[in-house]
Amino acid sequence: MSEYAAQTSPILLLDLALLTLLVVTAFSMMRVRRLFAVVMLSGIYSLLSAAFFVSLDAVDVAFTEAAVGAGISTVLMLSAMLLTARREKPVVPGHRPLALVVVLITTAALFYATIDMPGFGDPNAPANTYVGQAYVEQTPKDIEVPNIVTAVLASYRGYDTLGETVVIFTAGIAVMLLLGAGSVRGGRKVKDPNPDEPVALQSAGTQEQLEKGRAP
């Protein structure tokens, strides 16, 4: 284990810097109340974790994180932010000792667990033996694709990727249904008539008028 730990030491400083920046970004996201700044910080967080994945040699994951996390979800959050308020509601500060105790115990348990973790790149680590080992050994014989990640994703675990594609498809359908693509308005800008007015007090006449007005 010690020799693998020694191999990674030159990158250790870079890793530490990236992780420190991640923690700083996370804390500033909690402090900032302007939603625009929060969205931008979450994009920065994704970009930093993409850089961290590169230093862990997980380029495919880093690529996805940079494209999806830093790129498209930032834009989607921005466009979602345009539909809502620009500022977060101020939180009433209060002391919650139970939450603090739970967080401290969990942190201690996680730190305790890291003592048992195998060194980075250790071939005898549980993640690299058994099925991981089999993929690395079998891909050049079975599939002959240089990128083992693609081989696992599209060939060995083809069912999983099909499921993921269906999940993305479902997400698209859900957004279309929720934001009213199939409505009479055709997904155009929705103006609520008067949200403060209680619906139960509306007379039957206005209901009919509303429905007549809605008909194309």
Next chain:
Amino acid sequence: MMGHLILRVTIKILFAPIILFALYVQFHGDYGPGGGFQAGVIFAVAFILHVLGFGLEETKKVLPPKVLPWLMAMGVLFYAGTGLLTLFLGGNYLDYDVIQPTSHHHAGQHIGILLVEFGVGLAVASTMLTIFYHFAGRVPEISDEDW
């Protein structure tokens, strides 16, 4: 409508390279990092940049939103159809070797992976654009103070 001139010129210059990069990531996924998911997202990002620079209506002329649900379904069906193809050729579902059974360098696997990744890319790109169109379609245009 002449605001953000530098942004618009930059977006015009960057649009084609981004599409090209998406296609590279899509079809080079066997050899380097990337694949259908990443390529689909990058492809969608090119159009999202166009929306941000030129407004939703201009982009809707290029890529009408009515097409997107069809493309979403086609992507998923392309993936599932590749599995059905291998079934009909006598193999297991998504067992690509039967596409080219006589090949010595597993050409069937390469073809199968390319087909499947194309389905993924199509589904992801059109889904991301659908989601973005629906969010962006609710506000007329991003006003200057919101940037």
